[in-house]
Amino acid sequence: MNGEVLAGRYRLLTLLGRGGAGEVWQAEDTVLARQVAVKLLRRLEGDPMDAVERFRAEAQAAARLMHPNVVATYDVGTADGHVFLVMELVSGPDLSQLMRSGGLPSGKLVADIATQGARALDAAHAAGIVHRDVKPGNLMLAADGTLKMTDFGIAKGAGTETTGVGVLLGTASYVSPEQVRGEPATPASDWYAFGCVLYELLTGTPPFTGPNVESVMRQHLDVAPEPINRADVEPALANLVLQLLAKNPGDRPSSAAAVTALLAAAPATQVLPLLPAKDDVLEVGTWQEEPAATGTHRAPPKGFPFAKVLVAMAVVLAAVVGGLMLRESVTTDPPAAAGGTPSAPAAKASSAPKTTPTPSRTPSKKPTPKPSPQQTQQQNPQGALVQTLRTLAAQVRQTQQGARSKAPREAANDLDRAAEAVDRGDTESAAKNFYDARKRLAEAQQNNRWQATPQIAGLFAAVSQVLPRPDGEGNGDGDGERNSGE
Secondary structure (H helix, E strand, O other): OOOOEEOOOEEEEEEEEEOOOEEEEEEEEOOOOEEEEEEEEOOOOOOOHHHHHHHHHHHHHHHOOOOOOEOOEEEEEEEOOEEEEEEEOOOOOEHHHHHHHHOOOOHHHHHHHHHHHHHHHHHHHHOOEEOOOOOHHHEEEOOOOOEEEOOOOOOEEOOOOOOOHHHHHOOHHHOOHHHHOOOOOOHHHHHHHHHHHHHHHHHOOOOOOOOOHHHHHHHHHHOOOOOOOOOOOOHHHHHHHHHHOOOOHHHOOOOHHHHHHHHOOOHHHOOOOOEEOOOOOEEOOOOOOOOOOOOOOOOOOOOOOHHHHHHHHHHHHHHHOOOOOHHHOOOOOHHHHOOOOOHHHHHHHHOOOOOOOOOOOOOOOOOOOOOOHHHHHHHOHHHHHHHHHHHHHHHHHHOOOOOOOOHHHHHHHHHHHHHHHHHOOOHHHHHHHHHHHHHHHHHHHHOOOOOOOHHHHHHHHHHHOOOOOOOOOOOOOOHHHHHHHO
16 A cells, blocks of 8 residues: 555555554645644445544544644545544653653653643643543654544543543543443543553552453442652652542542642652651651750659650640541540530530539549540540650551551551550560551652651651650751751
């Protein structure tokens, strides 16, 4: 077919690729004397009308899009039983070819692809078009770095589709959950597919893979994608991709402006309050330490720093009591675990007729007139710290499901051991276990295999002001001064 002229105008020069429905050729437009790409539909046996109509629909959809990030469509026609589409020639690979030949692109390049692809989708959706087949093979990277979206072969006018046919026509690895359920494809479906493409560019595989199409479809419906952990990938980009892969269409970014804003988000807006320090111990908080005016000696192990406990526990309560954690915490001291807001225990205390009326006595272990969290910490700061450590352990365990590391489980065990040590008055062992837990999580977070929550950050910050570091770990090395000065 090389050298063949279609419609007396387009001379086929070089075969660029073959697909399921036809071939793409580099060709010469002999009238305008320019290089073009010609997509040629193969001759089909029997009645080819369905394929021809789809091809014409692609031409009509693409012709309505005039945007730098969309491959321009010039002409459509038939010749010798072939239907052909004439398009802008892009001198560069599609993203599938790019990964095959050059490996995974850099995080910076993927962020640029995210921005340009979002603009292409914005243009399509503004024209009332849902692409419905966004995948690496339909995104081309020109030599000058411009991303070009192509192949609107199964595109439909937004709001006109009445069946889930997109699931059959689209590529299973990039089909949205709503399409799997048989719902119409929408612009949100394109954003999900685009998220699948970005995920593949960053990890080397689509977010969901399996032995067959049915397995992949089920994962689109109810399986969360694995976290993205690459040293050169900014948290903002990883966060964008996971948001695009939200199961609920309403939770996905839906415009180029939203994508740009997420990519430009400062690191502080991410859930990364625990940052690894130079000594690989988590730096948390910006607390003001009192200067050590009496040397480096501390009280014996059983002597507890009550003043610092009260200050730190106030911080803990601010993070915990506001409905964040107490109902899920693990406890051994019922009074310290009294849930709800500070006003709730007072109401219960005044309406407890069956309790022995001894208001002048300090409650010991019986949770008779349930005190407020503030009262509990004043009466039993050691018990409050035990409870806080157990709460922190429970919170860390909850992050195990989304982590790609054993660190959360091991750190939670360390925190449980720290709570036990505090309970028996051994602050040195408690401190060692606590800082072991911090170090495990710092290393996991540094390697992008775990991510802290604000609740966990607040709890670590408070407890770190109570428990001294073990001897030789940060004592006298200026570490405390660096933390307090930040």
